[in-house]
Amino acid sequence: MAFALPVWLAVQEELLRHDGAAPSSFDDFDDDALFQMFHLTRPCIAFITDAVCIRMKTVAMNKPALSVDAAVMVALNYYAHGVSSTDVLQRLGSSQADFPALICTLSAVIAGMADQFISFPLLRDAKANVACSIRRVCGIPNVLGVLAPAHFKIRASPYEKETFRSFVNTLGYTSVVSQFICDSDGNILSVEKCCVGSTFEQELWDSSFKGREMEEELHGPYWVIGKMRAVSCTTSLRSSPSLPRL
Known part of the structure; x- marks a missing residue:
C-alpha cells in the first residue's frame, strides 16, 4: 500500500487534466x-x-x-x-x-x-521594430512589410464564359485574389478585399488602401517590398527599381 497515495494523486491529476x-x-x-x-x-x-x-x-x-x-x-x-x-x-x-x-x-x-489579429504598425516605435526585424532577414532598410497576392481556389461556372475567364489566374485555375502584407515572422499586417483571380498584382496595389497610403507618404520614409520589386512612399510599384528575389 506504500504506493496507494502517489498512484491516487496521479490518477486525479490525469482526470483533472482532461476534465471538461x-x-x-x-x-x-x-x-x-x-x-x-x-x-x-x-x-x-x-x-x-x-x-x-x-x-x-x-x-x-x-x-x-x-x-x-x-x-x-x-x-x-x-x-x-x-x-x-x-x-x-x-x-x-x-x-x-x-x-x-x-x-x-x-x-x-x-x-x-x-x-484582433491583423494590424498595420502605425506608431513610430512599432514601425521601427518591424523594419529592424525585416532588415536582419534581407538587409533592406526601412521596410514595413512584405507584399504578395494570395489566391484562394473557387469553383466558377464554365457556362458563364466571360465571368469564368475573369476568375482564371496565371496558374491556370479559378480563384479570388487578395493583397497581403506580412512581417518577417509571418504575422499578417494588412489584408485587402478580394478581386477576381485574373487581377494583376499592379492593379491590386494601385487600387489598395495601403498603396494609396504609401503614395501619399502617410507612413513616412518606409517601404513595402514585393516579390520582385520595392515600393517607397514616393515611388509607385510600376516605376520602382527591381530587387533580387528574397
Whole structure:
C-alpha cells in the first residue's frame, strides 16, 4: 500500500487534466490527413476553433445544427479546397445543402475577429521594430512589410464564359485574389478585399488602401517590398527599381 497515495494523486491529476475537454470533430484525423483536408496544422486548427467558440458566445444566433468545432471543420475544409469534401460530409452526417449558410455564418464570425489579429504598425516605435526585424532577414532598410497576392481556389461556372475567364489566374485555375502584407515572422499586417483571380498584382496595389497610403507618404520614409520589386512612399510599384528575389 506504500504506493496507494502517489498512484491516487496521479490518477486525479490525469482526470483533472482532461476534465471538461470534450472530444473534437478533428480528433478522428491524424496529422497528415488533417493537413491534407484543411491545409492547417493541429495547433493552428485548435487556435481557430477556440477563438471562434469564444466569439460565438457573444453573437446572437439560432441554435446551430452542428457543434462549433464541426462548423469550423466545414468552413476550413471549404476554404482549403473551394468545395466541401465527401469525407467531411460522411463524418458529420450532414447534407451539403445545409453547408452554404453555415459557411457564410462562420465566415462572418471569423471576419469579425480580424481586427484582433491583423494590424498595420502605425506608431513610430512599432514601425521601427518591424523594419529592424525585416532588415536582419534581407538587409533592406526601412521596410514595413512584405507584399504578395494570395489566391484562394473557387469553383466558377464554365457556362458563364466571360465571368469564368475573369476568375482564371496565371496558374491556370479559378480563384479570388487578395493583397497581403506580412512581417518577417509571418504575422499578417494588412489584408485587402478580394478581386477576381485574373487581377494583376499592379492593379491590386494601385487600387489598395495601403498603396494609396504609401503614395501619399502617410507612413513616412518606409517601404513595402514585393516579390520582385520595392515600393517607397514616393515611388509607385510600376516605376520602382527591381530587387533580387528574397
